[in-house]
Amino acid sequence: MDGAIVYLFFFFFVVCVFTSSENKSYDEMTDGEREQIEKTLFVLDQFCGSDVLYHELIQIAPASCSLPKLHTVKECRSHLNATIGKDIEKVPGPHAGAQRNLLHAITAQLGDMDDIPPKVRVRVSCDGARMSRKSNFVIVTYSLLDIEQYSSPKGNHVIAVVNGPESYATLETSLKDVWFQVSKLAADKKVVVKGKEVAVETILGGDLKFLGLVLGLSAATAHHACCWCKVHKDHRWNVDFPSNKYTDPPLARSMGELQTQNPVVPSAAEAGPPKRGNKFGQKAKPLVNLPLEQVVIDELHLMLRITDVLTDNxxxxxxxxxxxxxxxxxxxxxxEMLVTAISACGVSFSVWEKTNADGSGSGRLDFTSLMGPDKKILLxxxxxxxxxxxxLNADTENDVLLMWTTFNDIYANLGKEEFTDGEITQLEEKMKTWIKRFCELGFTAPGFGKKRVTPYIHAMLFHCPDIIRRFGNLKQFTGNGVEKTNDEARRSHMQKSNKWDACADVLLHSGRRQILSHHCRxxxxxxKKDEEYWTANIKESRRKRKRISR
Structure with missing residues (x-):
C-alpha cells in the first residue's frame, strides 16, 4: 500500500513537471503567451515560412531564446482557420473556387474598430492571376479606401478565388453571389455595425478587361470598346469635341441602357456609321447593378498599357x-542600339522574332514584358x-522622345493626391496636346496615328478628368495593392498549400494575415545619405557586376 502511494506521488510529480508553460495547449495559455504565438504565426504567414523551417529554427536556437513550440503555433493556426472557415463556402458553377460573404466581411472589419466611422468607401476589384503553368486564378478583393493602405496588400482583402479563366462565363456563373452582394451594397448604401448605421459608397475598379467583362461589353479590339461611352474606335482620338461630349447623353453609356440592352443611338459622326441592331459593343447583361459613375479605371494599368504602345512604337x-x-x-x-539604351537604364530587356504555329519565323518582333517599376524607370x-x-530617325527623334517625356509628366500629375479645378483643366489641355501629337506623328513615324489610339489612351483624356472631379484623385484607385495581393496569393499557392483545396487555402491565408495584421512590426x-548613389550609381554598379553564367 505504501509503495502504491509512493508511485502515485511520483506520477503526479512527473505530470506537474512536464505540464509547465512550455507544454500547455493553446487554449490553456494566457493572453500574453497567445500574443507571442500569434506574432510567430504572423511572421510565418507573412514570409510563407513552412512548419519544417520553424521546427529547424527551434532546434538550433539557444536555450535562452524562448520560441513558442511548434504544436502551439499549429493550434493557433487551426483556431484561426476554424473562425475564418465558418464564412467560407464553395462558389457555384463548374470551376473550383471558394468565397466569403462580402457584407459579413465588411461588417466584421468595421466592428473590430474602436471608433466606427460614419461613412466608408468600399472599392471592389477583380483580376486574373496565373498561378502555375496549368492553373489560373480569378481573385476578387475589396478595400476600405479612407481607412486602409489601398496600395498595399494589407489594405486589400480577398473575398473570392476561382480556379478558371478570366472570362464572362466564369464571372457570371462562379461569382454570381459576389456580384449580388456588390449590387445589394450599392443599392442599400449602408451596413449596420453593432446597431449603428454606416453609410457606404460602393466603387467598382480594375483594368479595362475586367470592367468590360463585368459590364457585358466586347473586348478592347471591338468597334465600341469604351466602358463609359459609345464612341466608335475611329473617333476615339477626336479632341475637337467638347469635354462633356463623352460624359453626357446620348454618347455616354448608362447602367439603365446596359440593363435593358436598349441603348440611345448617337449620331453617326460620334459613334460610327449606323448599323441595324447595333448594341454598341454590348454582348450580354452587366453582372452588377450600380451607376457607371461609380465604375473607375485602374491608374496602374493605364500607365502599363500606354507605355506598351510607346515601347512597341x-x-x-x-x-x-x-x-x-x-x-x-x-x-x-x-x-540593337534600342535594346542597349533600355539596358543602360538598368532594365533587363531583350527582343526576339515571333514564331508561327509551325515554328517558322513570322517576321515580327516580340519583346520582354516589363513590370510596373521597370516601365516607370523607362519613362x-x-x-x-x-x-x-x-x-531613331533623326528627323522624328525629338518628336518621338517628346511623347515619352510628356506622358511621364501626365502620369505624374495623374498620381497627385489633390487637385484644383484649374489644375484639372491644365491636365486636360496637356493630354489633348499629347494626343494631337500622337495622331500627327502617324504621317512620319511608324506606330503612331489615329488608328493607334487605344481605349486606355481615350479613357485617359476623356474619362479620367471626370473621375478626378468626382472623387478627388485617381491615385486611390491604383491597382498596386491588387497586383501585390495577387503576388501574395501566388506565394501562398506555391509555398503554403498542398493543392488539395488551393482556393480555400488562399482565403484562409489572407484571412489569417488580416486578423493578425496588428502584429506587423x-x-x-x-x-539615405547619398541620394545620387541610390538613384543612379547603384544601377551602374549592378550593370558592371561580372556575371558568372555568361
Whole structure:
C-alpha cells in the first residue's frame, strides 16, 4: 500500500513537471503567451515560412531564446482557420473556387474598430492571376479606401478565388453571389455595425478587361470598346469635341441602357456609321447593378498599357530603319542600339522574332514584358539614353522622345493626391496636346496615328478628368495593392498549400494575415545619405557586376 502511494506521488510529480508553460495547449495559455504565438504565426504567414523551417529554427536556437513550440503555433493556426472557415463556402458553377460573404466581411472589419466611422468607401476589384503553368486564378478583393493602405496588400482583402479563366462565363456563373452582394451594397448604401448605421459608397475598379467583362461589353479590339461611352474606335482620338461630349447623353453609356440592352443611338459622326441592331459593343447583361459613375479605371494599368504602345512604337521605328538599311537580320543595328539604351537604364530587356504555329519565323518582333517599376524607370530615363544614340530617325527623334517625356509628366500629375479645378483643366489641355501629337506623328513615324489610339489612351483624356472631379484623385484607385495581393496569393499557392483545396487555402491565408495584421512590426526609418548613389550609381554598379553564367 505504501509503495502504491509512493508511485502515485511520483506520477503526479512527473505530470506537474512536464505540464509547465512550455507544454500547455493553446487554449490553456494566457493572453500574453497567445500574443507571442500569434506574432510567430504572423511572421510565418507573412514570409510563407513552412512548419519544417520553424521546427529547424527551434532546434538550433539557444536555450535562452524562448520560441513558442511548434504544436502551439499549429493550434493557433487551426483556431484561426476554424473562425475564418465558418464564412467560407464553395462558389457555384463548374470551376473550383471558394468565397466569403462580402457584407459579413465588411461588417466584421468595421466592428473590430474602436471608433466606427460614419461613412466608408468600399472599392471592389477583380483580376486574373496565373498561378502555375496549368492553373489560373480569378481573385476578387475589396478595400476600405479612407481607412486602409489601398496600395498595399494589407489594405486589400480577398473575398473570392476561382480556379478558371478570366472570362464572362466564369464571372457570371462562379461569382454570381459576389456580384449580388456588390449590387445589394450599392443599392442599400449602408451596413449596420453593432446597431449603428454606416453609410457606404460602393466603387467598382480594375483594368479595362475586367470592367468590360463585368459590364457585358466586347473586348478592347471591338468597334465600341469604351466602358463609359459609345464612341466608335475611329473617333476615339477626336479632341475637337467638347469635354462633356463623352460624359453626357446620348454618347455616354448608362447602367439603365446596359440593363435593358436598349441603348440611345448617337449620331453617326460620334459613334460610327449606323448599323441595324447595333448594341454598341454590348454582348450580354452587366453582372452588377450600380451607376457607371461609380465604375473607375485602374491608374496602374493605364500607365502599363500606354507605355506598351510607346515601347512597341520604338521597336516599329527601329525595325523600319533596319529594313531601309537592308539589314540581314530582323533585329538589326538600330534595334540593337534600342535594346542597349533600355539596358543602360538598368532594365533587363531583350527582343526576339515571333514564331508561327509551325515554328517558322513570322517576321515580327516580340519583346520582354516589363513590370510596373521597370516601365516607370523607362519613362524617366529612356529619352535621355536614346537622345543622339542613332537608334531613331533623326528627323522624328525629338518628336518621338517628346511623347515619352510628356506622358511621364501626365502620369505624374495623374498620381497627385489633390487637385484644383484649374489644375484639372491644365491636365486636360496637356493630354489633348499629347494626343494631337500622337495622331500627327502617324504621317512620319511608324506606330503612331489615329488608328493607334487605344481605349486606355481615350479613357485617359476623356474619362479620367471626370473621375478626378468626382472623387478627388485617381491615385486611390491604383491597382498596386491588387497586383501585390495577387503576388501574395501566388506565394501562398506555391509555398503554403498542398493543392488539395488551393482556393480555400488562399482565403484562409489572407484571412489569417488580416486578423493578425496588428502584429506587423513597424519598420525603422532609414535615411539615405547619398541620394545620387541610390538613384543612379547603384544601377551602374549592378550593370558592371561580372556575371558568372555568361
Amino acid at each position: 520604338l521597336l516599329q521605328q527601329t525595325m523600319w530603319l533596319d529594313k531601309q538599311a537592308k539589314s540581314k537580320t530582323l533585329a538589326g543595328p538600330h534595334t 524617366q530615363n529612356l529619352p535621355e539614353k536614346l537622345e543622339g544614340s542613332g537608334a 513597424e519598420k525603422r526609418k532609414y535615411k
